[in-house]
Amino acid sequence: MREAVLEAARFLAAGATTELRLGDVADHVGYSPFHLARAFERQVGMPPGKFLAAQRFQLAKRLLLESDEKVVDVCNAVGFCAAGTFTTRFTAAVGIGPQQFRMLPKLLGDHPPRPVHVPGPIAGGGVVTGRAWLSPAAVMALDGAPAVYVGLFPRQAAQGVPVSGALLDERQEFTLAGAPPGSYRLMACALPARGSPRDQLVPPVQVVGVHPEPVWIRPRPAAPQRRTVRLDLAPPWTPPVLVALPPLASAEAQERRRSR
Template identity: 80%
Template sequence: MREAVLEAARFLAGGRTLALTLDDVADHVGYSPFHLARAFERQIGMPPGKFLAAQRFQLAKQLLLDTGEKVVDVCNEVGFCAPGTFTTRFTATVGMSPQRFRQLPDLLDAHPPRPVRVPGTAGAAGGVVTGRAWLSPDAVTALGGTPAVYVGLFPQRAARGIPVSGSLLDERREFVLTGVPPGGYRLLACALPAGAGPREQLVPQVQVVGVAAEPVRIRRGPAAPQRRDVRLAIAPLWTPPVLVALPPLASAAQERRSTR
């Protein structure tokens, strides 16, 4: 079943501009839609429909940066019919509107990302998560030089929207996430080629990611910091892309500091 799921993921990634249905994917791999959907979510971490949408948003990010097409044309090219729905879902997933995402290269040129910690909304009463990020040798080689490593807490095992608390790490790759509100989270990490230009930071050719083995559970009231180390490696081609725009989170935080 694993090979069928991986083939389904490859099929969806290759057909991200097509109007594919679950029945189409199930027919392609020779399984029933019901069993394929359950196995797909268990193996990939999200349902087939959301995986297809993620592939479409990744293509949309490339088109927004590499072409002068209108947002409505990008919407149609990546398989969405309603521009309003596309913009709403893109914003919720990437963390900003398509128009704002298109402006990011200029922002990053003016305010390059630098190590920073962005606390959660709970302030001093919130939870604390500490740890260290480790990169595989292959990941370091693929990214070249000193990679930029981002870590963040997300409600689900997918980097979607804006993290509850996050950090761009320095060369020690140790982190302290503070102000975390009560709830359940997954610690996710992504490494980007720090020496590359804005385009490569926003849509990297190689995806280097990691997720802490244990989830994070923050309860109300005082508690000791929770330790969650994370190991990053080159992701297989069928892995869902990291859609959240990470560099501007550190850049925007730095921009706010410089204007105080």
């Protein structure tokens, strides 16, 4: 079943610009839609429909940066019919609207990301500390200069803005504070620190890490929890990291975000 799921993921990624239904994918791999959907979510971490949407938003990010197409044309090119729906869902997944995303390369060129720890909304909330480790293959793929982002996300996908996040310095140590009570996934992504702003917004390779267990923040937080997250080159079927990470570590980008 694993091979069928991986082939389904490849099929969905290749068909991001076409109209696909679960039945089409199930027919392609020779399984029933019900069994494929269950196995796909268990293996990939999200349902097939959300995986397809993630592939479409990743393609939309690339088109927004590499072309002068209007947002409505990008919307249609990645399989959406309504520009309003596309904009709303893109903003929820990426953390910034399509028009604003398109302007990020210039903003980041003038105000590059710097190591920072951004706390969550609860003063005295939960705290998670730890360290990020990168595989030698991951470091090599990033030309020996990884920019490591770590965050607490409410779901098993790096989409939207993390509850608490950080761009790490060379020590790769993190402190994520101010988290409200709840269950979170500790996720990390490494981008090419010496790459262009465009390469940092839509990286040519995906280096990611997810702590295997959820992080539980209790209503009355105890001592800081310590976790280690290990990053490696992501397999081709891994859902893309949609959240725009570099502006979260750019003081000017954050100032503009607060002023909107």
